Amino acid sequence: MASWEPVIGLEIHVQLRTRTKMFCGCELSFGDPPNVHTCPVCLGLPGALPVANARAVHFALMIGLALGSEIAPRSLFHRKNYFYPDLPKGYQISQYDIPICRGGRLGDVRIHRVHLEEDAAKLVHVSSSGRIHGSQRSVVDFNRGGTPLVEIVTEPDIHSGEQAREWLTLLRGTLKALGVSDVDMSQGSLRCDANVSVRLPGASRLGVKTELKNMNSFRFLQDGIRAEIERQIGVLQSGGEVEPETLHFDPASGSISTLRSKEEAHDYRYFPEPDLVPLLVDEAMIAAARDELPELPAARAQRFESALGLSAERARELAFRSERADYFEAALSADGHGDGGVPAPSPVTLANWISLLVERIGADSDPAQSNVSPRALARLVAMVDAGEVSREAGRAVLGTLVERGGDPEEIVEREGLRRISADDAGLAELVAAAIAADPDAAAKVREGNERALGPLVGHVMREARGRADGGEVRRLLLDALR
Numbered sequence: 001m002a003s004w005e006p007v008i009g010l011e012i013h014v015q016l017r018t019r020t021k022m023f024c025g026c027e028l029s030f031g032d033p034p035n036v037h038t039c040p041v042c043l044g045l046p047g048a049l050p051v052a053n054a055r056a057v058h059f060a061l062m063i064g065l066a067l068g069s070e071i072a073p074r075s076l077f078h079r080k081n082y083f084y085p086d087l088p089k090g091y092q093i094s095q096y097d098i099p100i101c102r103g104g105r106l107g108d109v110r111i112h113r114v115h116l117e118e119d120a121a122k123l124v125h126v127s128s129s130g131r132i133h134g135s136q137r138s139v140v141d142f143n144r145g146g147t148p149l150v151e152i153v154t155e156p157d158i159h160s161g162e163q164a165r166e167w168l169t170l171l172r173g174t175l176k177a178l179g180v181s182d183v184d185m186s187q188g189s190l191r192c193d194a195n196v197s198v199r200l201p202g203a204s205r206l207g208v209k210t211e212l213k214n215m216n217s218f219r220f221l222q223d224g225i226r227a228e229i230e231r232q233i234g235v236l237q238s239g240g241e242v243e244p245e246t247l248h249f250d251p252a253s254g255s256i257s258t259l260r261s262k263e264e265a266h267d268y269r270y271f272p273e274p275d276l277v278p279l280l281v282d283e284a285m286i287a288a289a290r291d292e293l294p295e296l297p298a299a300r301a302q303r304f305e306s307a308l309g310l311s312a313e314r315a316r317e318l319a320f321r322s323e324r325a326d327y328f329e330a331a332l333s334a335d336g337h338g339d340g341g342v343p344a345p346s347p348v349t350l351a352n353w354i355s356l357l358v359e360r361i362g363a364d365s366d367p368a369q370s371n372v373s374p375r376a377l378a379r380l381v382a383m384v385d386a387g388e389v390s391r392e393a394g395r396a397v398l399g400t401l402v403e404r405g406g407d408p409e410e411i412v413e414r415e416g417l418r419r420i421s422a423d424d425a426g427l428a429e430l431v432a433a434a435i436a437a438d439p440d441a442a443a444k445v446r447e448g449n450e451r452a453l454g455p456l457v458g459h460v461m462r463e464a465r466g467r468a469d470g471g472e473v474r475r476l477l478l479d480a481l482r
């Protein structure tokens with residue numbers, strides 16, 4: 001596998017969080033009964049006239065500016081013709097040769113283009129279990145038809161499934177910070193297709209590419225790309241040729257199957273939408289979009305690194321997922337750290353503990369939705385920082401907080417987890433008891449064999465139930481034995 005170079009480009013569809021649809025006044029719907037948000041325009045009835053949604057245009061401009069794209073002062077809407085039951089007009093209104101935004105870059109991936117279009121309706125496949133002679137049937141819900149979409153197309157700058165996942169996380173964080181979309185992959189407001197090809201290093205041309213459709217989680221995207229790279233290399237190494245196809249990755253079985261042969265632009269017979277005027281973007285519209293740009297994840301990661309001293313990797317882990325970054329900043333600024341002489345936690349330690357928290361609640365969970373309030377975590381970390389509880393005991397408290405919530409100080413008191421300090425008589429007793437319990441090990445240490453210290457330290461730590469500090473115990477044992 002090392003002798004092949006994978007080349008990957010992504011196409012991302014983003015449902016915009018506007019109040020109404022792209023070309024009519026119907027409200028966007030989530031979970032409403034089917035077909036209650038429709039009108040002659042989004043049902044494609046003859047004579048109905050579309051009008052572009054100004055808010056959707058504004059959101060597209062914000063996205064373009066955030067990605068460093070060039071904004072077209074005049075762009076066009078086209079009809080993309082194809083027949084499908086979820087497309088009542090027989091065409092989708094999209095942008096073709098002149099998209100609203102071109103070029104740009106996010107992280108290490110260049111952007112090819114960003115354009116506006118409308119979503120199709122939704123096919124729902126139901127098993128009618130006997131009602132229609134036990135056969136399957138499909139119904140169409142037109143509520144989604146006409147929802148504003150921005151499509152973002154990258155250049156083929158990605159070279160692995162892991163990189164695709166990491167980059168899509170950054171894109172999602174960026175869109176979330178912009179507030180233009182719910183960016184929920186499981187709900188379909190963020191959808192990702194991947195164009196995958198492989199070539200021998202140094203080859204001047206790209207290999208034949210296939211398209212993996214609609215991967216609805218970060219993990220499936222990574223696994224799907226990985227599986228397709230392996231499949232293509234297998235085909236090529238056995239002397240075959242990769243067919244240009246549209247593929248489906250089944251995350252359950254890990255298998256890849258053909259959906260259809262890949263269509264080309266000319267298959268769609270694009271032509272300018274005669275019912276819509278060209279989209280003119282003036283300086284005032286660009287300025288209004290620029291005014292609303294918040295601090296974006298890439299810049300936030302930079303700030304965490306330079307101002308708070310986090311490692312680049314840790315800074316990205318937090319900043320690329322705004323919910324983690326928001327939690328981190330809420331914990332940093334949670335008041336009341338000073339109570340009882342507990343100082344504020346250091347940002348670096350706090351960031352490490354957020355990683356521990358995320359490990360426990362699951363990578364896709366928002367820590368703010370967990371039982372652990374930012375203030376409680378800040379408090380716990382400050383206690384560990386100050387040496388009031390050991391790291392081990394701190395982890396135990398975190399476990400209790402995740403399960404039941406509560407106040408870390410109370411948990412420490414209730415469960416007797418406060419650290420036994422070096423000058424505590426209790427710890428001296430435990431050290432003496434360990435030496436008495438294992439005279440052989442003690443003798444070896446006295447003869448200069450420090451490796452024999454291990455079981456003695458273990459003994460004390462066990463007896464102290466995580467409340468002692470390993471380094472201190474070690475030092476006390478050595479002092480006692482020399």
Ligand SMILES: [Zn+2]
Binds near residue numbers: 037039146
């Ligand atoms: Zn409508």
